[in-house]
Amino acid sequence: MLYRLTLYLIALFAQLSAVSADPVTAIALHGTPKEPSGFTHFSYVDPRAPKGGRLTLGAYGSFDSVNPLIVKGTPVTGVRDFTIESLMARGLDEPFTLYGLIADTIDVAEDGSSVSFHLNPKAHFSDGRPITADDVIFSLELLRDKGRPNHRTYFSKVAKSERLSDHDVRFTLDAAGDREIPLIIGLMPVLPKHATNPYSFDETSMMAPVGSGPYRIGKVDAGRSLTYVRDPNYWGRDLPVNRGRFNFDEIRFDYYREGSAMFDAFKTGQIDLWPEEDPRRWANGYDFPAIHDGRAVKREFDIGIPAGMTALVFNTRRPVFADPRVREALIYLFDFEWINRTLFAGLYRRTESYFQRSILASPGHPADDHERQLLAPFPDAVKPAIMEGTYRFPTTDGSGRSRENQEHAFKLLQEAGYELKRGRLIQKDTGRALEFEILAVSTAQSALLLSFARDVERLGISVDVRVVDSSQYQQRLTNYDYDMIQNTWSSSLSPGNEQLFRWSAQSAKVPGTYNFAGVQNPAVDAMIDALLAAKSEQDFVSAVRALDRTLLSGDYVIPLFYIPTQWVAFWTRLHHPEKTPLFGYNVDSWWATDKK
Structure with missing residues (x-):
């Protein structure tokens, strides 16, 4: 009896010593988070930005799937940005810091052997179903088994998944020395267990996924265009990480087979914004009426991350x-x-x-x-x-x-x-x-x-x-x-x-x-x-x-x-915050002043 009690106390002590002092609402890979506890919005957004209008962007090539999380097919642009959310949100003015989103706190064991998340009780999918620990565990296991190779690599480092309550989940890691894995899990896309078929998940599909993000997928013209429509019931619109962001009622991606055709579409106003990558065109290719009369402008944005x-x-x-x-x-x-x-x-x-x-x-x-x-x-x-x-x-x-x-x-x-x-x-x-x-x-x-x-x-x-x-x-x-x-x-x-x-x-x-x-x-x-x-x-x-x-x-x-800076041309119906974050310009913090 005494022997069993001793073993129990040893195990209990080991478990307690592996838990950090307190869960936190933000975590940095190195150093401390830039934004203070209780911050109201990121410093690189305008919380007063008006809502409304449409943003039309160009994309190259085509698409045959709306699932960006699998190997097969060519996925449409934007699903991870606007429809499928992660447990936590990345701050774009810091090297690698996460703030509360679906999970409002994160708790990393002092020895790195586990990471726990407490889910925001208000978080729900676009169909109204609440996000629970079961969805989080389902997502990790599905991406580990059938996702892209990067997810398979990352999430295979999880040795055990535990549902502690409806809103609490813990992952035990078999790579305790890997300090990044807890944050990688924090960026894991969360899928609805009730609306995701695990058997056909790794097959291409044009069926719009159920997500928890600020937009739903609206009209899909296979291979040609896709429109994201603001979800009026988006659960997270008032969170500090979201204030001043996702300002357009609609975001549309039009696909073009040729870059020259896509640039012509920008010149005529069919596309609202053009990130330029051709130095010759940046130097000599903007001789068209909208630039001359100020309806469109060229801007250079500083960027603080490596060029790669x-x-x-x-x-x-x-x-x-x-x-x-x-x-x-x-x-x-x-x-x-x-x-x-x-x-x-x-x-x-x-x-x-x-x-x-x-x-x-x-x-x-x-x-x-x-x-x-x-x-x-x-x-x-x-x-x-x-x-x-x-x-x-x-x-x-x-x-x-x-x-x-x-x-x-x-x-x-x-x-x-x-x-x-x-x-x-x-x-x-x-x-x-x-x-x-x-x-x-x-x-x-x-x-x-x-x-x-x-x-x-x-x-x-x-x-x-x-x-x-x-x-x-x-x-x-x-x-x-x-x-x-x-x-x-x-x-x-x-x-x-x-x-x-x-x-x-x-x-x-x-x-x-x-x-x-x-x-x-x-x-x-x-x-x-x-x-x-x-x-x-x-x-x-x-x-x-x-x-x-x-x-x-x-x-x-x-x-x-x-390119030493970011080159961007856009129609002046669009506006952006004064400050550019470390990661460069980010359209989800832009807004429009008309109802295109």
Whole structure:
């Protein structure tokens, strides 16, 4: 009896010691939340913004599903933003901080072994049914088993789910050292158990989902347009995280097959807002009446998050790019200076880090002691110049011909076993020519891709640029059926579990991840583990920089460029708050002054 009592007390003490002192209404991954307890609205919104009107936005391509949480199909834009809510809401003026939404408090065990949520008793779905702990557990288990690979990866770290009451749920974690997982669970989309069929969930569907967000899906024109309509009974409209947001009565997405057609629609007022990504057009393409008479304007918005990595991506699963010397040679053949000057009005800047434009970027910083300690088990994982922070990508004089870079590239290709025969590079051992295909989804990419193709063809390399429609592109992307693509991995000041989805060896083997390069590198995996386990801000920065160095040293991509600010053109019937958050402009805080 005494023995059993002792065991019970030990277990009880362990359980109590694993619980934090008090549940909190906001949580930051590092440091403390910016907004004080009892805040009334975010600092980057206007709580007096009027409600009403319609916002029409453009989207590229098409869609065949309204479910963005599965691998199959091409989902419509906006479902996660406007219809399906998360347990908590992210503050956009901080690296990674969550505030109460469906869950009004979060309670993370001091040792990170569990996370508990108390649900707001007022929270309900659009059909009026209350949101309960059963819905939360159902959502996690469904996304873990049938969701996108990132959700499967994240939520597989939950060892046990417990319904403590109608409004209380606890998740026990099997990755107690992963400090981000409690926050990742806080961002989990919550689905209604009573209105979601788990057996057909992973199949594409055009049936509007039942959500708890500020908008319902209204009119759907399959593949062409979709309209979100404000829910007059939205339960969370007066929460601090929502005041000043979701101001339009309707938000419509119109789909276009070509970027030029979509821009023409903006010029004639069919689309209200145009985020510009083409420097040539930003410099010279806004000569139309609405700009001249002030009905439409151009604006540059500051942005405080990293620029991320936009690049031409080598699929290292393919034999043609298995040899890193071939990849490095092609990096030397990319003439950024000439392309930027002739194609992009000189407005781009060269990307040199996966976390460009932030303190997390490794270039210019020699590895500190903690980085070197992390990288010590992998002595060949980082190139010496990258370890010292002195490496820079090859440059040219912008003339379009760099003999020095071509000679260096040819030397690397010779080391990889290639020789020049009758104007073509041939692998001596196999007799195969060095040739590859660049897969593209837009003709707007053609100028860049064809310029690069011409540069490498001078060295006897054959390149085929192939443009396919959006559905075929998505299918080939999902199955890694390409040699090279152009891709952008966005970034934040709090990189975490999404890095597993992009770079881990495990994700390289699973269809539908963002590991488009096929990275399978033990050093990369170890650096991701280190950043997930980092407890101090300095250790976190060191781990992210170490990851940056391993990725750069692997020559998995040809880094391209980034825009120093956000370029946005819009019709002046739209208005935005004075302050721009860290994440840049955000249309859910904008409003209209007429009833379009």
